Amino acid sequence: MPIKTEPVTINLGPQHPSTHGVFRMRVTFDGEVVIDVEPVVGYLHRGTEKLAESRSYVQIVTLTDRLDYVASMSNNLAYVRAVEKLAGIEVPERAMYLRVISAELQRIASHLVATGFLLNDLGALATPLMYCFRERERILDLFEMLCGARITVSYMRPGGLLQDAPEEFWPALDAVLDDLPGYIDDLEGLITGNEIVLARTRNVGLLSAEQAIDASVSGPILRASSVLWDLRKADPYEVYDRLDFNVPIGATGDVFDRYLVRIQETRESVEIVKQCVKDIPDGPIKADLPFILRAPVGDAYSAIEAPKGELGFYLVSDGGISPYRCKIRAPSFINLSALRDMVVGGKMADLVVTLGSLDIVLGEVDR
Amino acid sequence: METVHLAGFLDFKSIYDFFDGFLPEGLDWLAFALAGGSLAFLVINTVVMATALNTWFERRAIGRFQARLGPNRWGPFGLLQPIADILKLITKEDIIPEDADRPVFTVAPIVLLVPVLLVVAVVPFGEDSFLGRLNVGLLFIVGVTSLGAIAIFMGGWASRNKYAMLGAMRGVAMLVSYEVPMALAMTGVVLVSGSLALFDIVQAQNVPFLLVQPLGFLVFLAAASAEMSRTPFDQIEAESELGSGYHTEYSSIKFAIFQLAEFMAPVVTAIIVTTLFLSGTRGFSPVPGQFWFVGKVVAVVFLMLWFRATWPRLRVDQIMGFAWKGLFALAILNLFLVAVEVQWLQDSDGDLSTDAMWLMAGINWAVTVVSVVVLANVLGQRRIQRREPVPSPLANMDAEAD
Numbered sequence: 001m002p003i004k005t006e007p008v009t010i011n012l013g014p015q016h017p018s019t020h021g022v023f024r025m026r027v028t029f030d031g032e033v034v035i036d037v038e039p040v041v042g043y044l045h046r047g048t049e050k051l052a053e054s055r056s057y058v059q060i061v062t063l064t065d066r067l068d069y070v071a072s073m074s075n076n077l078a079y080v081r082a083v084e085k086l087a088g089i090e091v092p093e094r095a096m097y098l099r100v101i102s103a104e105l106q107r108i109a110s111h112l113v114a115t116g117f118l119l120n121d122l123g124a125l126a127t128p129l130m131y132c133f134r135e136r137e138r139i140l141d142l143f144e145m146l147c148g149a150r151i152t153v154s155y156m157r158p159g160g161l162l163q164d165a166p167e168e169f170w171p172a173l174d175a176v177l178d179d180l181p182g183y184i185d186d187l188e189g190l191i192t193g194n195e196i197v198l199a200r201t202r203n204v205g206l207l208s209a210e211q212a213i214d215a216s217v218s219g220p221i222l223r224a225s226s227v228l229w230d231l232r233k234a235d236p237y238e239v240y241d242r243l244d245f246n247v248p249i250g251a252t253g254d255v256f257d258r259y260l261v262r263i264q265e266t267r268e269s270v271e272i273v274k275q276c277v278k279d280i281p282d283g284p285i286k287a288d289l290p291f292i293l294r295a296p297v298g299d300a301y302s303a304i305e306a307p308k309g310e311l312g313f314y315l316v317s318d319g320g321i322s323p324y325r326c327k328i329r330a331p332s333f334i335n336l337s338a339l340r341d342m343v344v345g346g347k348m349a350d351l352v353v354t355l356g357s358l359d360i361v362l363g364e365v366d367r
Numbered sequence: 368m369e370t371v372h373l374a375g376f377l378d379f380k381s382i383y384d385f386f387d388g389f390l391p392e393g394l395d396w397l398a399f400a401l402a403g404g405s406l407a408f409l410v411i412n413t414v415v416m417a418t419a420l421n422t423w424f425e426r427r428a429i430g431r432f433q434a435r436l437g438p439n440r441w442g443p444f445g446l447l448q449p450i451a452d453i454l455k456l457i458t459k460e461d462i463i464p465e466d467a468d469r470p471v472f473t474v475a476p477i478v479l480l481v482p483v484l485l486v487v488a489v490v491p492f493g494e495d496s497f498l499g500r501l502n503v504g505l506l507f508i509v510g511v512t513s514l515g516a517i518a519i520f521m522g523g524w525a526s527r528n529k530y531a532m533l534g535a536m537r538g539v540a541m542l543v544s545y546e547v548p549m550a551l552a553m554t555g556v557v558l559v560s561g562s563l564a565l566f567d568i569v570q571a572q573n574v575p576f577l578l579v580q581p582l583g584f585l586v587f588l589a590a591a592s593a594e595m596s597r598t599p600f601d602q603i604e605a606e607s608e609l610g611s612g613y614h615t616e617y618s619s620i621k622f623a624i625f626q627l628a629e630f631m632a633p634v635v636t637a638i639i640v641t642t643l644f645l646s647g648t649r650g651f652s653p654v655p656g657q658f659w660f661v662g663k664v665v666a667v668v669f670l671m672l673w674f675r676a677t678w679p680r681l682r683v684d685q686i687m688g689f690a691w692k693g694l695f696a697l698a699i700l701n702l703f704l705v706a707v708e709v710q711w712l713q714d715s716d717g718d719l720s721t722d723a724m725w726l727m728a729g730i731n732w733a734v735t736v737v738s739v740v741v742l743a744n745v746l747g748q749r750r751i752q753r754r755e756p757v758p759s760p761l762a763n764m765d766a767e768a769d
Contacts, residue, residue, distance in 0.1 A: 124680070131434060196680070227762050228765060229764050230764065248756075350682070
């Protein structure tokens with residue numbers, strides 16, 4: 001008698017340890033092999049875009065903290081740049097440098113979280129995760145010095161910053177910058193050459209350059225698929241055109257390449273921050289603006305290279321104190337659209353690892 | 368090596384004599400039952416307490432591995448944490464899913480726990496074990512530990528949960544596969560010691576078998592890690608993939624029993640490894656053999672903990688590949704090598720002298736290093752060269768700038 005088999009459909013999530021929040025996938029398996037994936041999003045939808053229509057331009061900064069909550073500084077930066085473009089505001093030099101410093105520190109923190117959780121998804125019982133969080137903690141301490149908050153920073157304002165960095169910030173920053181390369185070496189020593197990590201991640205979750213571009217994937221995932229594209233160089237904002245740094249790319253576009261690109265980017269970010277600390281001028285940290293900001297009628301789109309990819313804000317103004325429409329281009333959400341291409345035909349364990357390598361944050365996916 | 372043992376106040380014979388002393392004539396059977404019962408009570412409780420201690424040790428040690436403190440609230444150094452855990456678990460509601468196969472669902476935790484405890488019965492903690500010198504001790508261990516696969520399948524099947532079922536199916540495939548290299552590695556031990564009784568195996572270890580057959584030790588350790596489903600072979604639970612695998616639907620005391628069996632597995636495995644490869648209770652006087660035994664067990668538990676804290680998990684097909692292509696080949700090689708050496712070196716009585724064992728150790732270490740290096744190059748990932756990254760021509764910010 002021939003053995004009859006039939007595919008099994010399983011809901012991974014919204015409560016599942018590896019969906020990084022409340023993401024849900026309706027996965028169809030043939031044994032262990034994934035034959036279909038249907039992502040279901042929206043469990044963390046808070047209507048950020050709609051809420052923005054009834055907040056003043058400064059108040060919206062606090063909403064952006066809650067998008068990608070492991071990279072609030074980058075969200076702040078993307079938003080305030082859009083407002084500045086809309087209202088035509090000039091930002092003082094010192095503020096621009098401080099913004100780049102905090103955004104790059106945030107990139108390091110975000111990539112550390114991504115790497116830690118990727119290893120957790122690989123089944124490494126939280127040891128690399130704890131190491132990553134230990135280092136991230138020091139960066140969050142720096143943020144606390146800057147603005148008093150660690151996660152929901154709300155540090156940036158249209159036209160500048162909340163406040164200048166305190167005196168004790170600079171020596172603390174130097175200490176962190178001195179330690180970080182060693183930390184990253186330790187982490188790489190634990191992970192990069194590990195036989196099991198290599199076996200689990202190489203040629204897993206492959207995404208070709210063509211597929212990546214077709215799905216308008218951005219950020220480290222795009223670069224891991226050997227596409228040399230980084231908004232910091234392609235369309236320099238703030239002071240990135242004055243800084244010297246490399247854009248690492250991957251060779252094959254598998255999970256291991258994504259991990260490597262992130263690790264190399266953290267090293268580059270350390271260099272960027274070092275250059276900023278050297279070059280930062282004295283001066284004001286906020287443009288002279290009226291207490292209640294009104295943008296002229298019009299629209300503006302501005303995007304930055306956030307840790308997860310191209311984070312863009314599209315703002316439409318009707319001349320009032322709040323935007324008429326606010327649209328967020330969330331990199332996590334758009335990167336997620338390539339998930340199906342990567343996982344179909346792979347094993348169940350590969351699905352979890354691939355999702356981990358995408359580094360999605362549900363606050364940003366669902367907005 | 369001379370062996371010292373604590374005076375025999377805890378072996379079966381002396382307990383039997385104690386009861387026999389004040390019972391009237393003709394009640395030998397009662398003395399026998401009482402002695403057996405009290406010794407079983409003693410052994411089971413010791414093992415359970417050792418497991419409780421192991422949960423504490425594991426969590427504290429892994430905390431240190433992970434640059435954090437671990438449980439430290441209850442009792443000195445958090446030593447009462449296991450008791451707090453148990454109290455919390457047994458006061459929870461015992462949920463049985465509506466669609467579950469109730470009898471099977473209820474029995475599964477017990478079926479998992481009992482074999483683990485039974486193994487301890489044949490291990491010689493001193494000069495004797497609970498069941499005495501069971502002359503097929505090793506066969507008993509192999510047979511009894513195989514029951515674990517059934518228990519896991521029972522748990523997964525009866526839960527009527529897809530995660531549990533996936534975990535159980537993976538688990539059974541893995542457990543069945545890894546039993547083969549494990550049994551083959553044990554066969555090497557039997558060849559050298561010439562006996563299936565654990566006490567005789569300990570007696571034969573004038574040189575610890577870790578030194579005599581390192582390949583067998585490595586294969587056994589890897590296979591045993593898989594048998595108790597620990598990283599890098601924790602497919603059965605695969606927390607990040609399956610939630611928690613076969614015991615997803617379990618709660619309260621049933622879950623506690625699963626956890627007990629799970630944390631007991633490393634202790635029992637360490638006990639078997641100590642007996643088979645680390646010369647069991649033997650050591651140097653004046654330290655009593657029991658202390659040597661406990662020390663070796665703790666060392667092995669810590670070694671396995673170290674694996675668990677460091678390594679990620681292999682994928683299910685990679686695990687099966689590793690069992691059949693890697694460990695199976697190494698186990699066969701070890702068995703063949705040991706068989707040839709024993710045939711060559713044994714004297715006319717069929718015994719091996721200590722010098723012969725050292726000679727075997729020398730040969731086997733060389734073979735082990737070579738074979739492991741060869742295997743790593745055949746199966747390993749490092750031989751696959753990483754390609755140099757070349758920017759894709761489809762979109763390139765540098766090219767556009769020119």
